[in-house]
Amino acid sequence: MLCGCIDIGTNTTRVLVADAREGRLTEVLQRRAFTRLGRGLTPGGAIPAARIAENAGVVAEQVALAEQAGAQSIRTVATACIRVAANREEFCRAMLEHGGVQVSVLDGEEEARLAFLGATKTLEQPLAGRVAVVDVGGGSTEIAIGTVDGGVEWWRSLAFGSGFLADAYLGDDPPSRDQLDEVRFHASQMLADIDPPPVDVAVAVGGSAASLRRLVGDVLGHESLERALRELTTGPAVDVAARFALDPQRVRLMPAGLLALEATGQLLGQPLHIARGGLREGVLLDLAGM
Known part of the structure; x- marks a missing residue:
């Protein structure tokens, strides 16, 4: 099963596509873009509209790459920068309307759990x-x-x-x-x-x-x-x-x-x-x- 993950972070937005079989992951595709969404952002501050638009374009490109690689299922997650932003709902709406994906904003516990799972x-x-x-x-x-x-x-x-x-x-x-x-x-x-x-x-x-x-x-x-x-x-x-x-x-x-x-x-x-x-x-x- 080919699965894709788009990870929208404070510094970068990345796409990873891997073949998941028999308890193992085999990487098929990985791409990264430095978007610096969190640059200058304080907790409770708003992500500037220009950065939201830029990231939506990056996400749309990464979705296309994942689909071209054959990903049958794609999950998009966002972490700290979006988690604490005043306009996180606006951000997620833009990712859906212009990037074509539903974003799951991870809380700290879920982010820790998934990082532990992926590492171990x-x-x-x-x-x-x-x-x-x-x-x-x-x-x-x-x-x-x-x-x-x-x-x-x-x-x-x-x-x-x-x-x-x-x-x-x-x-x-x-x-x-x-x-x-x-x-x-x-x-x-x-x-x-x-x-x-x-x-x-x-x-x-x-x-x-x-x-x-x-x-x-x-x-x-x-x-x-x-x-x-x-x-x-x-x-x-x-x-x-x-x-x-x-x-x-x-x-x-x-x-x-x-x-x-x-x-x-x-x-x-x-x-x-x-x-x-x-x-x-x-x-x-x-x-x-x-």
């Missing part, structure tokens, strides 16, 4: 014990803890992500040490009152984590994160992007995402292993009843 069910080797899945998105960070067989037992959704932190603090290119310290402090303060249960292993999902794999490999510990931060801040984003074959817009966000991942890893007391799947894969697995 697409592993090459099953993980034993209690697993933490950290999903640093553009506008929020979800932490979900549970077991591969039993699912989520504990979760939190926190109102900070790479887009929010970069917009709030990282005004220079490359960012200064003081700006990076402000991001680090903000992330640690947001997590100060969180008391998660102990875990045996932690995995990271989301755009920042996936991009960091190109810089330092599959494990984000203290040394690898410090090395990645040095690489990301040694020159302008366009130069770093060319060196590592990344999008310059992603590079501008990555130091903030990295510091959010660093803070959550310290909270959990574990290095973060970068997962192969996340929210979109979770949506497809859920859609296929797997």
